[in-house]
Amino acid sequence: MQSKWDIGEPEKPTVNADTESLKSELLRLNMGPQHPATHGVLRIEIWTDSEVVAHAIPHLGYLHRCMEKHAENLDYRGIIPFVDRLDYLAAMNMEWTYAMTIEKMLGTEIPRRAELLRILVGELQRIASHLMAFGTYALDLGAFTPFLYAFEEREKVLRLFEEVSGSRLLYNYIWIGGVWNDFTDAQLDRVSDFCDTMEVEAKKYNELVSNNKIFIERTANVGVMSIQDCFDYGATGPVLRGSGFKWDLRKNQPYSLYSEFDFEVPVGDGAQGVVGDCWNRYMVRMKEVVESIKIVRQVLKKLEPGPIMGKVPKIIKLPKGEVYFKAECPRGELAFHLVSEGDSKVPYRLKVKSPCFTHVSMLPHIAPGQMIADFVASVGSIDIVLGEVDR
Amino acid sequence: MNTTNVHETGSVKDYFSAMLEGITSTVKGMWITFRYVWAVKPVSIEYPEIREVLPERSRMRLFNDALNCISCTQCAMACPVDCIYIASEKMPEGAEIKKTSNGQPIRLLLTQFVIDTALCCYCGLCTTVCPTECLTHSHDYEFSQYTIDGMKYDYLAPDVIAWRDRIVKS
Secondary structure: OOOOOOOOOOOOOOOOOOHHHOOOOOEEEEEOOOOHHHOOOOEEEEEEEOOEEEEEEEEOOOOOOOHHHHHOOOOOOOOHHHHHOOOOOOHHHHHHHHHHHHHHHHOOOOOHHHHHHHHHHHHHHHHHHHHHHHHHHHHHOOOOHHHHHHHHHHHHHHHHHHHHHOOOOOOOOEEOOEEOOOOOHHHHHHHHHHHHHHHHHHHHHHHHHHOOHHHHHHHOOOOOOOHHHHHHHOOOHHHHHHOOOOOOHHHHOOOOOHHHOOOOOOOOOOOOOOOOOHHHHHHHHHHHHHHHHHHHHHHHHHOOOOOOEOOOOOOOOOOOEEEEEEEEEOOEEEEEEEEEOOOOOOOOEEEEEOHHHHHHOOHHHHOOOOEHHHHHHHHHHOOOOHHHHHO | OOOOOOOOOOOHHHHHHHHHHHHHHHHHHHHHHHHOOOOOOOOOOOOOOOOOOOOOOOOOOEEEOHHHOOOOOHHHHHOOOOOEEEEEEEOOOOOOOOEOOOOOEOOEEEEEEEEEOOOOOOOOHHHHHOOOOOEEEOOOOOOOOOOHHHHEEEOOOHHHHOHHHHHOOO
């Protein structure tokens, strides 16, 4: 029997109490292409769970200039300005590697002075490039002053290169067979002075940034790459050495005259944090600056007057075949794979193996589980230049 | 997947020693920057008022001295971006054959010498192949234009030829 108070089942409330629709989902964020922390025009699509990165997907191609395709229509000397624009912060090393690739195929003998001058500019460029890496890395982490200090020293190198080659960034200085212009004695004295000041400055940078507690807290134990990761992805250069593996082409497979020089290969030692983290990768670069100064000093001692251009035919035609040449650039191993059809002024194919490309491909591996701010530190620590990634 | 953001909890002693380390290392860094107040001279230049003298070899805007050009088109061949446009024709009958400053006879009549400076990559390859050294890099670096057509320089136009007195030394 129904009581008069019994009103049956209570109605379901119509407000949003549907618990199944209250699920959480990842937030998609675009970092870049115009983000100060991405060093160029890299767009990273990150999926975040609150402030923790769940996935990171780099999207490339914003700086793609079809350099490899262009090279198929250019004579071998005309490719050098394009090669400059690969890694525009270390253009000397780019054109040096390219010139050595062609010379290996031609079998050209390079005069000793030209080889030494190449090592000189190559190492000065390495210092300039690492200074840029140091400055922008501190800038990523919120310190503005080190950037200005680094640029003050970098400016001296660029000014010297401008006097020697005529341009500040894209030099076209190292030619097939030698170098374009000779250094004067006054310029060599300035290089010597620069070495003296740079040694003092490097200590100052370490005091200012590397051993700063805030910097260490931001970078140590962040973005750890194990040696196995580096092998799996094919990392080279400071990234590989920061993970504790001693591998430097200048030492292990000496090209040019590097076998005559006495220098150390710095590796990440885990003085702060663990081996393979951002701090160790950064520190490898700072130590390499000191090693480069050593090499430059030795070059200055060895330099003797002599010719700076070898014998190269006026129109370069390579024999049929292919060549693969790799060299140690500031950001890792750069390699050129050149295929020639023979009896042609242009290459059939010029493939660039760029170190930054492999390093960018490591980002999806190290990103998961990091805070966004730490991810910025990780991106900065691999020191990418997008001109080289996209080509 | 590696999680690297584990904030390990330490003892109270660690907490305060880390704090002390942070303060001392920051003070050290601050001291380095503070020294710049009096011990270091400024290195920057206030650009529009003070201008740096460019090095001798600086590669800026191209200039072709059309009076010395023999229309050999080597520069156009060497150019990796093809920004030099040259046209020439046979000298009219009975015309006097002039000579360039280094003694080469001018056998062709130059009718067009245009460089698209917007395309130019300032690599310097064209100037190195020039047999009469009439194509040179000048030291002009301020030549922004409102339209991209303004970047095309016709080196046979009278106003551009007038640069010669300013750029070419005797």
